[in-house]
Amino acid sequence: MTALTEKLDRRPRWRARLQIIVPSLLVLSMIAVSAFYADSQQRQIDREYSRDAVQEQLGTIRTKLEGNINANVRLLQGLVAVVSSEPYVSQQRFAALAENLLANPSQIRNIAAAPDLITAFVYPYERNRGFIGKHLFAAPENARLLHALKDGQTVIIGPNMLNNGTQGLVVALPVRIVNDKGDPAFWGGLIGVIDLPRVYDDSGLLANDLPLRLVLAKKTAHGSGTSVIFGDRNVLDQDPIRMVIDLGNDQWTIAAIPQNGWGTGTALSAVVRLGIFLVASMIAATVIWVALLMAERQKNYAALREREEQLTALSSRLGLALETSSIGIWELDLASGDIKWDDRMYQLYGVDRDVQTCYDVWRSCVDPDDLVHADKCLAEAIAQGKTYETQFRITRDGEIRHIRAVGTAFRNPQGRMSVLGVNWDVSADVRLQEELREAQRQTEQQNAALDAARLRMEHNSLHDALTGLPNRRFLDQKLAAPLDDSAGYGQLTILHLDLDRFKEINDTLGHGAGDAILRHVATELEKAVTLGDFVARIGGDEFVVVCTKPLEPEEATRIGERLIAAINRPIVYNDHECRVGASIGIAIRQQASVAAEQLLVNADIALYEAKRRGRNRVEHFNDSLRARTINVKQTADAILRSLGNEDFIAYYQPQFDANTLQINGAEALARWNHPKKGILTPDKFLEIAESLNVVSQIDASILEQALAQLSRWRALGLGIEHVSVNISAQRLFEDKLIDRLETLALKPGSLSFELLESISFDDKADAVAESLERIRAHGIAIEIDDFGTGYASILSLIKLSPSRLKIDRQLVAPIVTNATQRRLISSIVDIGRSFGVGIVAEGVETMEHAAILRDLGCQTLQGYALARPMSPDAFVEFALRHAAENDVALPRTA
Numbered sequence: 001m002t003a004l005t006e007k008l009d010r011r012p013r014w015r016a017r018l019q020i021i022v023p024s025l026l027v028l029s030m031i032a033v034s035a036f037y038a039d040s041q042q043r044q045i046d047r048e049y050s051r052d053a054v055q056e057q058l059g060t061i062r063t064k065l066e067g068n069i070n071a072n073v074r075l076l077q078g079l080v081a082v083v084s085s086e087p088y089v090s091q092q093r094f095a096a097l098a099e100n101l102l103a104n105p106s107q108i109r110n111i112a113a114a115p116d117l118i119t120a121f122v123y124p125y126e127r128n129r130g131f132i133g134k135h136l137f138a139a140p141e142n143a144r145l146l147h148a149l150k151d152g153q154t155v156i157i158g159p160n161m162l163n164n165g166t167q168g169l170v171v172a173l174p175v176r177i178v179n180d181k182g183d184p185a186f187w188g189g190l191i192g193v194i195d196l197p198r199v200y201d202d203s204g205l206l207a208n209d210l211p212l213r214l215v216l217a218k219k220t221a222h223g224s225g226t227s228v229i230f231g232d233r234n235v236l237d238q239d240p241i242r243m244v245i246d247l248g249n250d251q252w253t254i255a256a257i258p259q260n261g262w263g264t265g266t267a268l269s270a271v272v273r274l275g276i277f278l279v280a281s282m283i284a285a286t287v288i289w290v291a292l293l294m295a296e297r298q299k300n301y302a303a304l305r306e307r308e309e310q311l312t313a314l315s316s317r318l319g320l321a322l323e324t325s326s327i328g329i330w331e332l333d334l335a336s337g338d339i340k341w342d343d344r345m346y347q348l349y350g351v352d353r354d355v356q357t358c359y360d361v362w363r364s365c366v367d368p369d370d371l372v373h374a375d376k377c378l379a380e381a382i383a384q385g386k387t388y389e390t391q392f393r394i395t396r397d398g399e400i401r402h403i404r405a406v407g408t409a410f411r412n413p414q415g416r417m418s419v420l421g422v423n424w425d426v427s428a429d430v431r432l433q434e435e436l437r438e439a440q441r442q443t444e445q446q447n448a449a450l451d452a453a454r455l456r457m458e459h460n461s462l463h464d465a466l467t468g469l470p471n472r473r474f475l476d477q478k479l480a481a482p483l484d485d486s487a488g489y490g491q492l493t494i495l496h497l498d499l500d501r502f503k504e505i506n507d508t509l510g511h512g513a514g515d516a517i518l519r520h521v522a523t524e525l526e527k528a529v530t531l532g533d534f535v536a537r538i539g540g541d542e543f544v545v546v547c548t549k550p551l552e553p554e555e556a557t558r559i560g561e562r563l564i565a566a567i568n569r570p571i572v573y574n575d576h577e578c579r580v581g582a583s584i585g586i587a588i589r590q591q592a593s594v595a596a597e598q599l600l601v602n603a604d605i606a607l608y609e610a611k612r613r614g615r616n617r618v619e620h621f622n623d624s625l626r627a628r629t630i631n632v633k634q635t636a637d638a639i640l641r642s643l644g645n646e647d648f649i650a651y652y653q654p655q656f657d658a659n660t661l662q663i664n665g666a667e668a669l670a671r672w673n674h675p676k677k678g679i680l681t682p683d684k685f686l687e688i689a690e691s692l693n694v695v696s697q698i699d700a701s702i703l704e705q706a707l708a709q710l711s712r713w714r715a716l717g718l719g720i721e722h723v724s725v726n727i728s729a730q731r732l733f734e735d736k737l738i739d740r741l742e743t744l745a746l747k748p749g750s751l752s753f754e755l756l757e758s759i760s761f762d763d764k765a766d767a768v769a770e771s772l773e774r775i776r777a778h779g780i781a782i783e784i785d786d787f788g789t790g791y792a793s794i795l796s797l798i799k800l801s802p803s804r805l806k807i808d809r810q811l812v813a814p815i816v817t818n819a820t821q822r823r824l825i826s827s828i829v830d831i832g833r834s835f836g837v838g839i840v841a842e843g844v845e846t847m848e849h850a851a852i853l854r855d856l857g858c859q860t861l862q863g864y865a866l867a868r869p870m871s872p873d874a875f876v877e878f879a880l881r882h883a884a885e886n887d888v889a890l891p892r893t894a
Helices: 002-085 091-101 125-131 140-150 196-202 233-237 267-295 297-325 343-349 359-365 368-384 427-462 472-480 502-509 511-528 553-568 596-612 623-645 686-692 695-716 735-741 761-776 794-799 809-816 819-834 847-856 872-884
Strands: 108-115 121-123 155-161 167-178 184-195 212-219 226-231 241-246 251-258 327-333 339-341 388-396 399-411 417-425 492-500 534-537 542-547 571-573 576-578 581-589 618-620 648-657 663-674 678-680 723-726 751-756 781-787 804-807 838-842 860-862
Touching: 002 091, 002 108, 002 167, 002 184, 002 196, 002 212, 002 241, 002 251, 002 267, 002 427, 091 108, 091 121, 108 125, 108 167, 121 125, 140 155, 140 167, 167 196, 184 196, 196 226, 212 233, 226 233, 233 251, 267 297, 327 343, 339 343, 339 359, 343 388, 343 417, 368 388, 368 399, 368 417, 399 427, 427 472, 472 534, 472 542, 472 596, 492 511, 492 553, 492 596, 502 511, 502 576, 511 534, 511 542, 511 553, 511 571, 511 576, 542 553, 553 581, 553 618, 581 596, 596 618, 596 623, 623 663, 623 686, 648 695, 648 872, 663 695, 663 860, 663 872, 686 695, 695 723, 695 735, 695 751, 695 872, 735 761, 761 781, 804 819, 809 819, 809 838, 809 847, 819 838, 819 847, 847 860
Parallel strands: 581 618, 663 723, 723 751, 751 781, 781 804, 804 838, 838 860
Antiparallel strands: 108 121, 108 184, 155 167, 167 184, 212 226, 212 251, 241 251, 327 339, 327 417, 388 399, 399 417, 492 542, 492 581, 534 542, 571 576, 648 663, 648 860, 663 678
16 A cells, blocks of 8 residues: 555656656757857857958058058069160169169169160179070960060069079069150060069068968969969968958969857957856756756755855856956945946056046046047947947056946936946057058058159169260150140241260260260350240250241251250360261251151261361251252162172273383272163262271172182283272271181282272271281282372381382372373382382373383373273173283373
8 A cells, every 4th residue: 555655746746747847858959059059149240250360460660561562563564764864784784773772772683674675784793694585484384474565564473483492473564665667666574583582571460479370372373273472381271360462463362260169259259158158057957956946946046045056156266257358347326426347347448446436537538639529429429328338548557558338327226327348448449440550651652752763763774874964865755745726837947956075075084074064065055045945855966846836947946056056065074175076957947747766867868968067067968968868868778779789890990011002900999880870980889888887898709700710811811910990997906807818819919909098097007907817918019099199108008018000190190291290200219210010000091191101111001092981791892802912002202
């Protein structure tokens, strides 16, 4: 019975227990789910907060990094402007420009310039001279970069390893110039190497206290992967904050995570999780406690005491959490002005805990400059019933701290208006914002300095450093700009000046005197021209004056003469009076249809005419000059074509023994077989050929033809064993001539070189004598042509030991009627006889001339009275016919 009773009693107890346990388990499950959800939300908030902080810090680093790279690029762009204005820059000039450029704050390590993409100039020179002569982007894989550079794009390559073992970023910028036609043209490239470790250091990537783990990366060449430039590759696999650094033709990615990763969280998050856990535990404990209370009433007091102890611990932990977060809680009674502070508020303000706080106590802690605003915000929040939010400064322990306050007005249970809020220290955030603003200010200052440097460099690129006048580049821009032609005439006058005797001053007194003369001329020109005229120095001693107002030719002439008079005024340099002259060419445009660039060419043609007609004078461009210029251009082009087509041929004029009139030699004379005009003599082309520097090529061709004909004459048995060939001064000093002579097997005396007396032997006697000795060593005789018309002294001519002297036709022509002229010829013959030099008379126009010259002692005669120059075939025909005829003898003269 007892057992049955116990069994029946146990069933209600189990039912009661189930009624308690099941709801308790459900409540505990809900608490666990809620706690897990709350913790998950807190983790999400922590992660977002961490990502925001990382993004803000990473943005600062990215801005500095991109700003430093772009600042270096802008410095190089300034140097590009100078190189564009000085396309023929020397290594010394380039080094000076680069050194001036690197005086600005930058991370540039090396600079090079590559005209036509071949490295020609480097800085520093000793460290980089090995790159001189190397082609930029020569590898096929660089074709895309080369194309971008030629299209005018800035190309950034790298990072690459430098010789010193560090990383460098190569920046290639296109350099464009204005060519001789006034059109823009690609000159080459300017290359700068940026020291990346310095960039990283200046941008803050290498800071010891950096709270981030960073990585810099870029796509590989084929775009199939990512190449790490700097930092830890593992950062890319941890969901980092990413930002793009745009470098024009390339893009980098900078990514970062917190130093300890995303999972660490903050101190506040740990407190919140702890609070959640404690709250959940408390609720669960309460449920259990209620269940236990209902189940076992006897344990109620013990459970209550246990809960009290747990609650005390919870309160302690909660206080610790709030202490750790530095958030203070306050409540202001608006009626009494009393403020209730918790312990953290006392700590925030540095106020002793024994002080009875009130509104006035709080006001005494706030910086006076911020107090009015804080009071106003509080009053508005109370009046409008909105949230009170402000920020102000306090001084604690001698340090200024920034406090943020947030609160809300409410009516307490006693019906009195109060404001409940919190305060926390935001000094770290404020300092971070100040650092960001300071970084921005410094960046703006640096950009302003770079812009000022660019403007200075652009000014220097448009002006001559010596005289301060606009240079050729500025002149081209001036002429290319639309003309302010309010009157509708389109008139423009250009005066092109070139100094006379300037080279003599440079050679005698040095370049210092030359510089002084140039500055003097620049000053005189600026004083002599009128307002609105444009004066530029476009070359060594060349200046241009541009007048935009309408001018008559006579008025332009007067301006030119006034300028010459101003330039002629002497200056004193180192106790020496220096004086120069000036030749001026003037070109006037009457209609706007004539291009300004062509007008400048016309003025240059007129300047050439002024120099040709005696210097220190003014000449105008006109149709006759245009026609002559066109003719010279056409003739020059035809000469160059004819050199390739072998249109320069040799004609041969026989030379006769004065006593027997037998042919004893021939002179090879250059003729131009013009494609349209036929056979032309040297007076039609020689001057232009000399200006083209091709006379030596013509001489070489005539020599080869003469040697071939001499072999032909021997084969035909004509008995002519000597041929004379003219040789220019340019050809005389060529090594190619000696190389050719060394290949010949000549019979001594069979070949003579005729030298013009006008070569000015007095100035070059030693050099000429040395060259002639090398020529004589190959059995070649030397003759002096046109004797009597040059300026060489008899002594200097005799020192050359010529085999023959050829008396010029101008001395020969008057001897028939002029006894004085005959005595002159006789004196020349006597001089030649005294030194064992043969005499040849050219220009023999009549047989009477021939007889007189024979009687005066001339051994050889040459002239139209005996035979004219003729083609090779005609010469052979004449020689055969002459040999077949009877001997001819000249009558004796009285």
